[in-house]
Amino acid sequence: xxxxxxxxxxxxxxxxxxxxxxxxxxxxxxxxxxxxxxxxxxxxxxxxxxxxxxxxxxxxxxxxxxxxxxxxxxxxxxxxxxxxxxxxxxxxxxxxxxxxxxxxxxxxxxxxxxxxxxxxxxxxxxxxxxxxxxxxxxxxxxxxxxxxxxxxxxxxxxxxxxxxxxxxxxxxxxxxxxxxxxxxxxxxxxxxxxxxxxxxxxxxxxxxxxxxxxxxxxxxxxxxxxxxxxxxxxxxxxxxxxxxxxxxxxxxxxxxxxxxxxxxxxxxxxxxxxxxxxxxxxxxxxxxxxxxxxxxxxxxxxxxxxxxxxxxxxxxxxxxxx
Numbered sequence: 001x002x003x004x005x006x007x008x009x010x011x012x013x014x015x016x017x018x019x020x021x022x023x024x025x026x027x028x029x030x031x032x033x034x035x036x037x038x039x040x041x042x043x044x045x046x047x048x049x050x051x052x053x054x055x056x057x058x059x060x061x062x063x064x065x066x067x068x069x070x071x072x073x074x075x076x077x078x079x080x081x082x083x084x085x086x087x088x089x090x091x092x093x094x095x096x097x098x099x100x101x102x103x104x105x106x107x108x109x110x111x112x113x114x115x116x117x118x119x120x121x122x123x124x125x126x127x128x129x130x131x132x133x134x135x136x137x138x139x140x141x142x143x144x145x146x147x148x149x150x151x152x153x154x155x156x157x158x159x160x161x162x163x164x165x166x167x168x169x170x171x172x173x174x175x176x177x178x179x180x181x182x183x184x185x186x187x188x189x190x191x192x193x194x195x196x197x198x199x200x201x202x203x204x205x206x207x208x209x210x211x212x213x214x215x216x217x218x219x220x221x222x223x224x225x226x227x228x229x230x231x232x233x234x235x236x237x238x239x240x241x242x243x244x245x246x247x248x249x250x251x252x253x254x255x256x257x258x259x260x261x262x263x264x265x266x267x268x269x270x271x272x273x274x275x276x277x278x279x280x281x282x283x284x285x286x287x288x289x290x291x292x293x294x295x296x297x298x299x300x301x302x303x304x305x306x307x308x309x310x311x312x313x314x315x316x317x318x319x320x321x322x
Contacts, residue, residue: 003075005039006068008032009047013065017054092284093122095131095140097200098223099270100163100243105144108294112287119283125223127199132157135275141284142291143273146201146241148266156276160288162295163270165242167205168258170231177237182262185210192217192236194227205266206239231256241268270295 011021012032022029040047047061057065096105109121126134132154134140143157153159169183177187193215196203200223219235221227227238228248232255242258250256272291274280280288 001039001042003072005035006072008035009039009068010072012036012048012055013057013061016056018050090118091120091122092142092281092287093124093134093140094142094144094287095124095126095134096144097128097131097146098125098225098244099144099146099241101225102247102249103243103298104162104270104291104294108287108290111294112290116283116286121287125225127197127222128201129199132273135273138275141274141280142288144291145271145273147269147271148201148205149269151201153271154273157273158276159271159273160292161269161271162291163243163299165268165270166260167202167209167239167264167266167268168242168245168260170228170238170240170245170256170258172231172234173254173257175237177259178257180259183259184262185213188237188239189213189215191215192219194219194221194230194236194238196220196224196227197222201268202239202241205268209239209261209264209266228256241270243270 008021008025011025012018015021015024018029018033022032025032036048043064045060045064046058047064048055049058049061094105105123109123112119112121124134124140128145131140131143131145135143135157136154144162147153169177169188171177175191177183177191180187189210193206195206195218197220202224217236219230221230224240224244227240228245228250230236231238232250239261245251245256245258248256251258272288274284274288
């Protein structure tokens with residue numbers, strides 16, 4: 001039994017004619033008749049009554065017809081779902097606070113691209129609350145956000161830990177503070193400070209770190225990437241998770257550098273989130289899996305989260321490993 005045989009039978013019953021059904025289905029009338037005969041032999045029932053003036057359902061055919069329509073309806077729903085799935089995988093949208101762009105986000109998308117060459121990945125920078133809302137409302141398939149120890153996770157989002165790191169001070173190599181093994185709060189207060197806007201975890205962290213004290217001068221910006229660029233232009237210092245600085249092209253080219261914070265063991269956790277109640281497209285599920293696998297690979301390869309944090313000068317910071 002084939003699906004098209006049931007579709008042929010339904011068309012004949014609706015149109016009352018082999019000829020009209022053959023025209024609508026774009027097949028020859030003999031082929032249509034032979035296919036329906038084959039189905040009737042398989043079922044052991046003459047589903048149609050054939051006459052000079054057309055065809056109509058036989059009494060046994062009328063008993064079977066509701067089951068035929070149920071099968072066809074299920075097939076239509078399956079095809080619709082498959083079409084929606086196919087369309088949805090053309091674009092996967094990731095909301096991110098722009099953390100771990102180099103060690104995690106970029107290699108993950110590169111690997112995903114190799115296995116899904118026809119699927120676009122849109123990476124949208126946003127604040128944490130916007131990402132939570134976007135994932136819940138279906139505007140984002142996945143979200144990358146930071147948490148500090150003790151922060152609550154939204155119960156309606158599935159949260160998976162990717163990386164754990166520490167805050168570090170990002171500066172230019174020619175900064176006087178680059179000679180220090182670790183940076184103290186008094187050092188931060190004496191320098192122009194580039195802070196994340198309210199709504200970012202690192203904004204909350206810096207406010208807590210400074211105990212409400214005001215630095216000599218401060219800028220406010222969106223996201224780690226802009227913060228690092230402002231540092232590179234000599235506008236001041238910024239405080240970011242180590243996984244947002246170490247390995248960055250600006251750091252590799254010695255345009256920026258970093259030092260640990262003295263007497264601070266705060267951990268920053270980068271997580272990936274998706275809606276618990278949703279049935280995501282296969283491409284989004286695959287991208288999620290790659291994020292998790294790449295994070296494990298990065299950590300196993302000696303990421304800052306797994307070893308004592310050392311400044312570029314080679315001196316250990318005054319903190320314990322994560």
